[in-house]
Amino acid sequence: MSMIAGPLLQTLYDAKLHRLLVREKERPFDRIEAREMRVLIAGFGRFGQIIGRVLRARRIPFTAVDVSTANIDFIRRFGSDVYYGDASRLDLLRAAGTDKAAALVVAVDDVEASLRIVELVQQHFPAVKIFARARNRQHAFRLMAMGVKTIIRETYASSLEMASAVLQGLGASEAEARVLIERFRKHDEATMRRQAAVRDDDVKLIAAAREAALQLEHLFESDTAPEDLQSADQER
Amino acid sequence: MSMIAGPLLQTLYDAKLHRLLVREKERPFDRIEAREMRVLIAGFGRFGQIIGRVLRARRIPFTAVDVSTANIDFIRRFGSDVYYGDASRLDLLRAAGTDKAAALVVAVDDVEASLRIVELVQQHFPAVKIFARARNRQHAFRLMAMGVKTIIRETYASSLEMASAVLQGLGASEAEARVLIERFRKHDEATMRRQAAVRDDDVKLIAAAREAALQLEHLFESDTAPEDLQSADQER
Numbered sequence: 001m002s003m004i005a006g007p008l009l010q011t012l013y014d015a016k017l018h019r020l021l022v023r024e025k026e027r028p029f030d031r032i033e034a035r036e037m038r039v040l041i042a043g044f045g046r047f048g049q050i051i052g053r054v055l056r057a058r059r060i061p062f063t064a065v066d067v068s069t070a071n072i073d074f075i076r077r078f079g080s081d082v083y084y085g086d087a088s089r090l091d092l093l094r095a096a097g098t099d100k101a102a103a104l105v106v107a108v109d110d111v112e113a114s115l116r117i118v119e120l121v122q123q124h125f126p127a128v129k130i131f132a133r134a135r136n137r138q139h140a141f142r143l144m145a146m147g148v149k150t151i152i153r154e155t156y157a158s159s160l161e162m163a164s165a166v167l168q169g170l171g172a173s174e175a176e177a178r179v180l181i182e183r184f185r186k187h188d189e190a191t192m193r194r195q196a197a198v199r200d201d202d203v204k205l206i207a208a209a210r211e212a213a214l215q216l217e218h219l220f221e222s223d224t225a226p227e228d229l230q231s232a233d234q235e236r
Numbered sequence: 237m238s239m240i241a242g243p244l245l246q247t248l249y250d251a252k253l254h255r256l257l258v259r260e261k262e263r264p265f266d267r268i269e270a271r272e273m274r275v276l277i278a279g280f281g282r283f284g285q286i287i288g289r290v291l292r293a294r295r296i297p298f299t300a301v302d303v304s305t306a307n308i309d310f311i312r313r314f315g316s317d318v319y320y321g322d323a324s325r326l327d328l329l330r331a332a333g334t335d336k337a338a339a340l341v342v343a344v345d346d347v348e349a350s351l352r353i354v355e356l357v358q359q360h361f362p363a364v365k366i367f368a369r370a371r372n373r374q375h376a377f378r379l380m381a382m383g384v385k386t387i388i389r390e391t392y393a394s395s396l397e398m399a400s401a402v403l404q405g406l407g408a409s410e411a412e413a414r415v416l417i418e419r420f421r422k423h424d425e426a427t428m429r430r431q432a433a434v435r436d437d438d439v440k441l442i443a444a445a446r447e448a449a450l451q452l453e454h455l456f457e458s459d460t461a462p463e464d465l466q467s468a469d470q471e472r
Contacts, residue, residue, distance in 0.1 A: 039402060046372055050395035051402060054420055060406065103405050105398065129405050131398055136282055150401045157393035159286035162341065162367055165386045166275065166287060169339050169365050170296065184290055 037063045040101045040128075042087035042117050043108030044068075047133050047154060051105050063096050067108075088116035090124060098125045106132040109154075111139045118146055137192065144196045160185060187212070273299045276337045276364075278323035278353050279344030280304075283369050283390060287341050299332050303344075324352035326360060334361045342368040345390075347375045354382055373428065380432045396421060423451060 039055055039062035041048045048064060055062045065087040085092045087108065098104065104121050106114050114132060121128055131150045134140040143151045160181050167177040191212040198204035275291055275298035277284045284300060291298045301323040321328045323344065334340065340357050342350050350368060357364055367386045370376040379387045396417050403413040427448040434440035 038406065046389075047391050047395045047398070050392065051399045054396075054399040054403070054416070057420065058403070058416065060403075103402055105402060107395075107398070131402055131405065133394070133398065150398075150405070152394050152398045152401070153282075154394050155283050155390045156286065157397050158369070158388050158390050159283045159343075160290075161393050162283070162343075162369065162386075162388045163287045163290040165388070166339055166341060166367055167290070167294070167296075169367065169386070170274065180290070180294070184293065 037061050037097050037100055039063070039103045039105060040065065040087075040093075040096055040098055041105045041107055043106065043133070045107070045109060047109070048105065048107035051107060063101075065092065065096055067113075086113070088113045088120065090120050093117075093120060093124070098128060101125070101128050103129045103131060106130065108133070109135070111135050111142075114139070115142060115146070118143065118148060122146065137195075140192065141196045141199050144193075145199075273297050273333050273336055275299070275339045275341060276301065276323075276329075276332055276334055277341045277343055279342065279369070281343070281345060283345070284341065284343035287343060299337075301328065301332055303349075322349070324349045324356065326356055329353075329356060329360070334364060337361070337364050339365045339367060342366065344369070345371065347371050347378075350375070351378060351382070354379065354384060358382065373431075376428065377432045377435050380429075381435075423448070427451075 038060055039051075041051055041055075041062055041064045044052065044064040044066040045068070048066070052062060052064055063083065065083045065085060067084075067086050083092060083096050087093065087096075087106075098121060104117075104125075106117050108114050108117065114134075118130060118132060121130060129150075130148050132143050132148050132152070134143055134151050134153045136153065140151050140153055163184075164177040164181045167180060168174060172180070191208065194208045194212070195205060198208055274296055275287075277287055277291075277298055277300045280288065280300040280302040281304070284302070288298060288300055299319065301319045301321060303320075303322050319328060319332050323329065323332070334357060340353075340361075342353050344350050344353065350370075354366060354368060357366060365386075366384050368379050368384050368388070370379055370387050370389045372389065376387050376389055399420075400413040400417045403416060404410060408416070427444065430444045430448070431441060434444055
């Protein structure tokens with residue numbers, strides 16, 4: 001239950017804060033409105049909002065779309081080109097001006113909606129660069145199979161930050177932890193690519209997973225030189 | 237629905253893979269068993285598993301606890317000291333050997349369970365260093381109020397990676413994107429601390445939010461020197 005209550009509570013909190021903020025002084029959005037929309041953000045929860053804040057701070061105009069009407073007030077704070085609706089519908093994508101976008105950020109938390117959005121945009125707006133949030137490895141595999149180039153697993157980077165913090169808590173230096181995590185990341189991403197290539201073939205998938213586990217131990221056990229790391233990485 | 241189906245599908249996938257793997261060759265875990273447990277990982281889904289993989293690769297012994305019986309097979313792959321149960325129960329924490337742990341990683345996705353675990357461990361095992369996953373800002377505020385030092389919001393780092401990728405997709409260099417994201421991160425973390433200090437006072441919370449929004453624009457608009465950044469950071 002809390003998985004669903006979490007974002008709602010956050011939204012209510014943000015909406016409340018926003019109402020209190022705008023009561024005193026409304027911020028002008030004209031500078032953003034005057035420029036053409038360059039980025040479409042589909043899904044404006046925890047993940048999409050961070051993208052929006054970075055873009056806004058850089059004065060890069062974007063349109064945010066979210067299925068949650070509770071997000072309305074909060075989204076409005078970020079610009080005037082805001083649509084409330086289902087970004088996995090072609091009419092919404094057209095209305096949002098996707099044909100003029102340079103980039104689409106698929107930041108919805110629903111896996112099937114994410115895949116539908118990617119499919120629609122690839123089909124109808126092939127010039128738009130797609131950046132996709134993935135729930136997990138399986139979702140990432142499906143996005144990779146669709147040809148999406150930039151796929152970021154939603155908890156992956158934070159879990160690596162945590163792993164780094166734990167290693168340091170146990171006595172590793174910051175530099176040691178950084179090297180280890182970077183090594184893990186390269187390894188994991190190479191493994192993902194290998195597994196994605198054989199994800200429909202159980203035997204090959206198992207072989208890839210076993211090889212990956214062995215490689216990982218080797219990478220961490222030995223004082224692997226950067227050259228070795230690189231060549232291991234190129235084996236994928 | 238898919239928010240709940242996601243991890244289940246991942247788990248089933250991993251369990252399937254694991255069953256196929258162990259059928260052919262079981263890996264020996266004796267080296268891990270022979271050493272004392274140093275880390276307790278409460279919650280072994282997407283987030284906790286990454287921590288576990290990093291620790292395992294470093295031969296750091298850990299115990300994982302998860303409420304999901306579906307995770308059993310998968311967790312077993314990571315070591316023999318595995319408990320299936322609710323880590324927010326004191327008897328489970330005792331049975332898992334929390335008194336011998338140097339660190340506790342709270343990686344459960346349920347906010348209330350996370351807070352209960354922290355409370356129990358602070359009360360009964362005060363020597364254990366706590367590393368907590370937070371669902372969102374509100375959860376992070378509550379963990380901060382409890383005195384937890386290392387709190388990592390579960391989608392925050394990945395959303396910043398995505399923001400960096402989008403900036404680069406729009407023409408920023410990798411170095412430019414890195415500087416901007418680092419600036420955003422410092423700003424956001426300082427804002428979090430300020431907001432946490434006044435989270436029960438609406439007026440001060442609003443003032444902190446407004447100041448943060450203005451500061452963020454300033455940080456991004458100007459060619460802020462590192463000294464300026466630092467002093468802004470110290471204002472918190």
